[in-house]
Amino acid sequence: MSDLLCRKALYQWLKSEGKSDWADEVRSLCESRYTADAHGLMSDWCNAWQSLPKFNDVVFDASQSAVRIDSASRHRVDESMRELLMKFHPWRKGPFEIFGHFIDTEWRSDWKWDRLARYVDFADKAVLDVGCGSGYYGWRMLAAEAKFVLGCEPLQLYNMQFEVIRRYATQRDRHFVVPLMDTDLPDRLWLFDITMSMGVLYHRTSPIDHLKKLHQTLKPGGTLLIETLIVDDGSDVLIPEDRYAKMRNVWFIPSIKMLELWLRRSGYRDIQVIDVSATTTQEQRSTPWMTYDSLASFLDASDPTKTIEGYPAPVRAMLTAKRD
C-alpha cells in the first residue's frame, strides 16, 4: 500500500529526467498546500483514507469505462465502505467501481475518454494533465500504456479522491496528482510528450497565456490536447456578462476558428479538430454520488438549447496541436 500523499517516486522520476530543481519546487509547493488547516475537511478526509480496508489480493483495472478496484476478499467490506467513500462527496469525474460500489459520478468522463482515445497514442509517453480533477483520465492513460502521468489539480478534494484510488493502484508509482495550477508550471520545462488541458481554458482570464504556458511544458514535437467550451453561432468569442450556465468563472468561449488562431499565435502547428459534441444531461447530471444541481438546472427549462442566462447551451470541442 502506498502512503497518503507520498510522492517520492514522482520526485525520483523528475530527477531522472534532469528536472531536480523542479522536483524541489513541486515538493515545497505540495508541502505548503497540504497542511492540516489547508481545508476544513482535511482531517476528515485523512481519517477516511486511513480507514480504507486493506487487502492482499487487489485487482486494479482501468481498461474499461469504470476504473475498477476489486478483491476476492471483498465480502469482508460492509456498508461502512460506502460511508467512507461518501466522505469524499461530491464525486464529479469518473466512474469508478470500488469493491462492488459503483461510483456514478456527475460526469460520464468515460465518454470524453472515448472521444479522445482513438486519436491520441499514449504508448510510452510522459503525459501532463492540467486540471485533471480526480485523475480518472490518468488511470485510463496508464492502461493505454502511458509511461508516466502527472496531473495538476488545485482543489484538495479532488487530490484526495485521487489518493483513494491510488491507494489500490498497481501502477501507483507512475501516476501522481499535485495541487498545482497552470500558473505554477515553470517556463521552459520541455518535459512532456503530451500535455492535456480539458475544461480549463474558459476558466482562465488570459487564455493565450494558458496556451503559451502549456507550450512550455512540451518537448519539441510534443502534442497538446485541448478541450474547451466553444461557440458555433457565428460569433468569434463569447464573453458572458456574468455567469455562464451558473458558473461564475467563465471568461472566454471561443469559436473553433478563433481557438485555432489562438493556438497558432501561441506557437502550435498541425492543428486538428478531433471532436465537437454538445454536452447532454445524460453526460453531466446529478447522481447519488454528486447530489448538487447539475446541467439540467443550468439550462433554460423552456428551451434547452439555451443556458439559464440565455447563452447557447454548452458545446465542447477537442483539438490536437503540435509544439513547434
Ligand SMILES: C[S@@+](CC[C@H](N)C(=O)[O-])C[C@H]1O[C@@H](n2cnc3c(N)ncnc32)[C@H](O)[C@@H]1O
Ligand atoms: C471543468 S473541470 C475539468 C476536469 C477534467 N479535466 C475533465 O475534462 O473532465 C476543470 C478542472 O480544472 C481545475 N482548474 C481550474 N483552474 C485551473 C488552473 N488554473 N490550473 C489547473 N487546474 C485548474 C478545476 O479545479 C477543475 O478540477
